[in-house]
Amino acid sequence: xxxxxxxxxxxxxxxxxxxxxxxxxxxxxxxxxxxxxxxxxxxxxxxxxxxxxxxxxxxxxxxxxxxxxxxxxxxxxxxxxxxxxxxxxxxxxxxxxxxxxxxxxxxxxxxxx
Amino acid sequence: xxxxxxxxxxxxxxxxxxxxxxxxxxxxxxxxxxxxxxxxxxxxxxxxxxxxxxxxxxxxxxxxxxxxxxxxxxxxxxxxxxxxxxxxxxxxxxxxxxxxxxxxxxxxxxxxxx
Numbered sequence: 001x002x003x004x005x006x007x008x009x010x011x012x013x014x015x016x017x018x019x020x021x022x023x024x025x026x027x028x029x030x031x032x033x034x035x036x037x038x039x040x041x042x043x044x045x046x047x048x049x050x051x052x053x054x055x056x057x058x059x060x061x062x063x064x065x066x067x068x069x070x071x072x073x074x075x076x077x078x079x080x081x082x083x084x085x086x087x088x089x090x091x092x093x094x095x096x097x098x099x100x101x102x103x104x105x106x107x108x109x110x111x112x113x
Numbered sequence: 114x115x116x117x118x119x120x121x122x123x124x125x126x127x128x129x130x131x132x133x134x135x136x137x138x139x140x141x142x143x144x145x146x147x148x149x150x151x152x153x154x155x156x157x158x159x160x161x162x163x164x165x166x167x168x169x170x171x172x173x174x175x176x177x178x179x180x181x182x183x184x185x186x187x188x189x190x191x192x193x194x195x196x197x198x199x200x201x202x203x204x205x206x207x208x209x210x211x212x213x214x215x216x217x218x219x220x221x222x223x224x225x226x227x
Contacts, residue, residue: 008153042203042218088155099144099163099207101216105155
């Protein structure tokens, strides 16, 4: 079955690194994504990783994928107050009905001064 | 500019009424999706459509209906059968094939039942 889980809250100090974790259950994922949602807005794609990769770095963002443990993480270096938002991980699965996106519950990141 | 547009941004509905949320995209994307977002529950998939005139139920389809008569449009009707319709609704679209990597989202519609 498909289930994507995240912890609900994370609080960090400005300038520190943030690590947001995600676990998923379906090993047939093709792509895994990290999205950011600011209050009252839609979702904005931050980064993604193909399922045959272990790591991807994109400026302040580092994505690590452990396929064996079905664990995905997003590290934000030098976290700023503008990074405060809800972060969703998502997996893309190929089903009989086509591509399906399944999202995690979201992690609320609070950056304190 | 290409994008995905949801309207209205805020919607109020009386109990017992049906209401339709609009989602339009000019990205030439094949697939479109409707999600519901509740606090602490993340996004849950209501319906999705990979091509015109075809759609699939998601995880929480009961009390909702959709149509896909045009590639650009995927309206969602929240019927009176939906027990707890107050939520934030998000529409998304993607290219159909695996070469695509990103889902584009609209800005959402906040529905409140009064």
